[in-house]
Amino acid sequence: MSAVPMMVLVSSLLAVEIAPWESLATLPIACIVMGTASGSIPAALLMRKLGRKRGGYLGFSFALLCCLAGYFAATRGSFVLLVLAGFSMGIASAFGQQFRFAALESVGDPAKYGPALSVFMGGGLVSAFLGPEIGVWGQNLVASGHNFAGSFLLQSGVVLLAAVLFSLFREPEMKEQKLVQATGSLGKIVASPAFLVAAFAATLSYVMMSFVMTATPLTMREVCGFSLSDTKQVIQGHIVAMYLPSLLSGWLMNRVGQGRLMLVGSVAYAGVLVIGLFGQELVHFWGALILLGIGWNFLFACGTALLPAAYEPHERFKAQAANDFTVFGFQAVASLSAGWFLFNFGWTTLLLFCAPLVLAAFALSVVQIKREKGTSQMSL
Template identity: 45%
Template sequence: MPGVIWLLMVLQALSMSIAPLFFFAGGIAGNALAPRPALATLPVAMVILGTALSVVPLTRLMHTFGRRAVFLGGAALATAGALLAATALMQAHFGLFCLAGLLTGASVAVTAQYRFAAIEAVAPEQVGPATSRVLLGGLLSAYLGPELVVWGEWAVNALPGDRAASEHNAFIGGFLLMALIGLLVLLILALAYRNRGTVAQDNHAEGRPLREIFRQRQLWLAVIAAAMGYAMMSFVMTATPLHMHSVDGHNLLDTKWVIQSHIVAMFAPSFFSGWLIARLGPTRVIVAGTLIYLACIGVALSGRELLHYWWALVLLGVGWNFLFVGGTTLLPLCHRPAERFKVQTCNEFAVFGCQAVAALSSGWVINTWGWNLLVLLSCLMVSAILLALWLNAPRARAAGTA
């Protein structure tokens, strides 16, 4: 792999740490700050909404100015979001905390583009492994993000001056440490990352219109696999810390362990998912991810002890990896180089738009109807992937015969 792939993997690890930190802190701190219980997961939902709203303008900015300038802006947004989140918790201000979620979401939208920068840096046969390498950075973010909460109490106590004790001190310190990590990412990008190729190399070659491109059933499979995979992951994962800690009474350390294990499970399969795609093809990997999601639903419905949550969230993470890497690898096979920005824009808007709807509805469903119905509603997302696979089955059989 070219050196830029390893650089992007490190940047992914550091930049993505803010997402698990906010997902861990958002539901618990949000539950304490929200004016009513149904809004407890709104800060987490704002992260995903910020991501969805940022996708289109960010992609257009990349088309005009190149990826490096936007990556630098994303690191600055992550730093600002972390500082605003710490300030909101210090002041116990729910609205500010939600605004911090929006800024964080915009930075996550930028980080999600690292995988496309990796795809552009390698030969077509290396697309799957390159995508998996970059996503491996999520392993460190899975540990680092929630772990910042453990170090947060120490960070707050190390600050000069006297401060009143607060139930949110651990989260405040965690976000302050995340702001320092954001500054480190900004420095690495400024010194080490450069754009690949010319900035506006496709301005005079717009390619086919979107309606023609989206006549391909394979493209629909790529988008639906990634979008529904992300939606179910967000729907279940957003509700889990709140339900585990506030409803079922599991302690904070057990809740942190489940969330960390889930995020590790999201990225650890990247050690071998690229190899699986090279051997089996992206469609079969998407099938495997769908089956794992069905197993996740079965485990989540079977009980609410610690290990039920742990196994369900681990299976949720592995299924997400297979669906997301499979869909991302399939996407470049469906468009020409000149069409990449507009197809990537549609894909990212679908992925993060569906994730935003799932996250926004998760808090309402878990508070109104409970855990079992939330898990059963996840079947709708799996059904959409199964339908896309069924519609692609004749083409897949023909390709296998050939």
């Protein structure tokens, strides 16, 4: 997890120096998301063929490729290599996203999905500090024509350590059904209400978060003139806010239901717009990015926990692939357009453009609340 926040902080700042046009400064970050989107289906299929563990090691290999390409991008001033680094990190992230489904499979009981996700996503708290700190520690570690070459070297060491820790993972045994051909098609799965609510909750969470977060470092550094330290701390605070609620979100799902927790996430996203539109001082960026992280956590965690209800165990890989392709495909569009939107229309218009996303999140929350009421009445 630490590699992505490191790339978010470092790649856009490095890209400003070496990109042919400043509007392309967020392209490496967008390529992370595009790599995740394009790699989601192959990652799921390869994990089905190779297993979670061997597939996981393949993902770590792409993370190391990212670090290697990023190092040479910084030392040679190559924007193409920086874009390649972002895309490689995205593919690695596509494999990493499959780990959350492995966590759900490890517990088996749907009642434990929320707590399992809380533990899993809680790892992001470490990445919130570690990733940006790696970017700053390595900024001038290696003498080169541009900064941050050492950041990629340090990150490669963290990736290798993660691969060693992953060797302790033991794949859970899944009860596969033999008559797969007799089951519903993928089209029937993705058209089901359970899949649509789960996928769109996760999609809205990522589109809104990525669109605003991708533009934040550039707005703070290039538009408002804040220091690298201030920018780093805001990004760190945002990532902490993304994962700290995981300590409670699993319990809250069981306590109030996914629909109401999604509604809280929608309110947090509305708060992002209110605070962000109120001004562009440091406190406004802090407040908006913290609420952005909280909203993402509740909406994404609920979407992930709701997804297994849409498929049978033997259908999990194709359903998970379709879900992640939807989520990260739309996120790729948001990331890719963030830099262009910011430099052409400004921070205020960018936030106003997010208003329909917030309204959609509210509407989806209401739909899920009604679904949960209907289910409870049927059980009675």
